[in-house]
Amino acid sequence: MAVRRVVALVCVALLFVGSVPTAAAQQPDIAQEHWYHSWATLTYDTSQWADDYPEIVSVVSAGETEHGRDQWVVRISDWSVENKSDGSPKEKVYIDGGHHGNEHLGTELAFLVAEFYIEGWADGDVEAVEVLQNTELHIMIMLNADGNDLDTRWNMNQVDLNRNYDHHWTTDETASGDGPFSEAETRNNADYMAEWMTDADLYVTMHTGTWILAYPWGFTGEMPSDWEMFEHIRDTIHETIDADLPVRNANAGIYPTHGTSRDYGYGVMGFPTFTFETDDEQFLLGTVQSLSDRLSVELEVMRYLISNVWYWRARLNVTSMEVTPGEQIELHVANQGHASTENASIQYVFEESMEVLWQSENFTVNASNTSDVTLDASNLSLQPGGTFALHYQKRVIDASMFVHQPIDEKLVEMVETDKDGWLPAPGLLLVLLAAFGAAGAANGWPKRRFSGAIEPDGGENPSVDGTTHDAHL
Numbered sequence: 001m002a003v004r005r006v007v008a009l010v011c012v013a014l015l016f017v018g019s020v021p022t023a024a025a026q027q028p029d030i031a032q033e034h035w036y037h038s039w040a041t042l043t044y045d046t047s048q049w050a051d052d053y054p055e056i057v058s059v060v061s062a063g064e065t066e067h068g069r070d071q072w073v074v075r076i077s078d079w080s081v082e083n084k085s086d087g088s089p090k091e092k093v094y095i096d097g098g099h100h101g102n103e104h105l106g107t108e109l110a111f112l113v114a115e116f117y118i119e120g121w122a123d124g125d126v127e128a129v130e131v132l133q134n135t136e137l138h139i140m141i142m143l144n145a146d147g148n149d150l151d152t153r154w155n156m157n158q159v160d161l162n163r164n165y166d167h168h169w170t171t172d173e174t175a176s177g178d179g180p181f182s183e184a185e186t187r188n189n190a191d192y193m194a195e196w197m198t199d200a201d202l203y204v205t206m207h208t209g210t211w212i213l214a215y216p217w218g219f220t221g222e223m224p225s226d227w228e229m230f231e232h233i234r235d236t237i238h239e240t241i242d243a244d245l246p247v248r249n250a251n252a253g254i255y256p257t258h259g260t261s262r263d264y265g266y267g268v269m270g271f272p273t274f275t276f277e278t279d280d281e282q283f284l285l286g287t288v289q290s291l292s293d294r295l296s297v298e299l300e301v302m303r304y305l306i307s308n309v310w311y312w313r314a315r316l317n318v319t320s321m322e323v324t325p326g327e328q329i330e331l332h333v334a335n336q337g338h339a340s341t342e343n344a345s346i347q348y349v350f351e352e353s354m355e356v357l358w359q360s361e362n363f364t365v366n367a368s369n370t371s372d373v374t375l376d377a378s379n380l381s382l383q384p385g386g387t388f389a390l391h392y393q394k395r396v397i398d399a400s401m402f403v404h405q406p407i408d409e410k411l412v413e414m415v416e417t418d419k420d421g422w423l424p425a426p427g428l429l430l431v432l433l434a435a436f437g438a439a440g441a442a443n444g445w446p447k448r449r450f451s452g453a454i455e456p457d458g459g460e461n462p463s464v465d466g467t468t469h470d471a472h473l
């Protein structure tokens with residue numbers, strides 16, 4: 001224990017050297033550090049944060065473990081501003097650590113991430129200040145407090161909590177519990193995600209065992225639907241942070257697993273999810289420098305994932321739209337996000353009541369791409385007060401959230417049909433077009449077929465079934 005603590009303290013000293021520009025300012029006070037937290041010291045430290053920095057830290061309990069210990073969630077954001085400066089809601093990031101009570105560095109990495117932003121904000125670090133103005137970080141540092149205090153993998157019912165989630169749960173896994181979510185710790189975590197984190201665009205769960213950043217899936221060797229985004233992240237990490245950090249799907253990179261929080265977070269909640277594992281510390285005793293290097297790489301990767309959370313979904317923007325009621329809509333749309341969307345459509349709505357008057361067929365827009373889309377609008381008739389909106393899923397995975405995004409009316413160009421050539425007075429335009437469209441539909445005007453819709457810059461759409469992409473890993 002004593003050796004462990006000394007090693008740990010040296011790690012703390014080394015961790016911030018070299019990797020963080022503001023290292024001097026952010027040097028942790030070693031005397032105050034409680035490395036390898038117990039639940040009690042974690043409770044103390046997090047409540048100290050909340051006392052010292054009420055402007056940015058609040059601590060809530062997501063529920064109690066089987067043994068009655070609170071599962072603390074540290075919420076970190078600049079609470080003086082409710083939204084981002086452009087008025088849009090802040091990005092949300094979810095992190096947990098310590099599913100396995102004997103994987104102490106997994107817990108400590110979650111703690112270090114929280115500490116990085118809290119102390120950075122206190123020191124006026126530009127990155128930390130910006131992140132907290134634009135992002136809510138929700139961090140459950142120690143999920144399995146009972147197992148942590150006993151230094152055991154399991155919870156007090158001898159269940160492996162990271163096999164207990166309601167996603168392809170099976171008794172074939174060792175100690176997966178009596179059923180999905182049979183344990184308070186996993187249930188509380190899932191309830192917290194469902195209540196507070198549904199629109200999160202990043203979830204990272206922290207473990208130890210091997211050196212890897214793993215994305216879904218664990219239960220199958222198939223690539224996740226959003227393989228494009230995960231591979232973009234992998235490539236960026238390799239190019240800019242560490243060429244040697246393995247970034248792979250979990251099934252290939254670790255081993256097949258069922259009922260994990262990572263697969264649940266992606267498959268049920270629709271988040272981009274990662275398992276971050278560092279080496280077990282016992283393999284690194286006596287090699288303090290390498291452990292320190294690994295933790296500083298992990299922190300750098302976390303900073304990259306958090307600073308860029310805005311990109312971990314599709315971000316559609318209509319750049320122009322030409323509407324010919326009763327005929328077609330021609331749309332130019334850009335996707336600024338790094339995730340593709342397959343279920344985008346145009347809706348014609350009464351925005352206040354959210355009544356959908358018309359909806360186009362679905363179309364696809366690939367990640368970081370622009371598309372020209374032609375949509376059949378043969379049964380679209382305009383009505384006074386109706387407006388257009390984009391409706392699309394944040395990511396390809398079925399579980400991902402739909403977003404509804406009004407289209408700026410200034411971008412919408414109305415085209416009169418050239419059959420009659422009249423030009424109505426502007427005030428009458430909508431009414432007349434509505435009547436015209438209805439009549440047109442009734443008279444059986446030629447209707448255009450959905451014309452392919454997708455013309456990504458690169459030509460053919462990449463396959464999203466993923467099976468052909470295993471070779472990239």
Ligand SMILES: [Zn+2]
Binds near residue numbers: 099100103
């Ligand atoms: Zn683990």
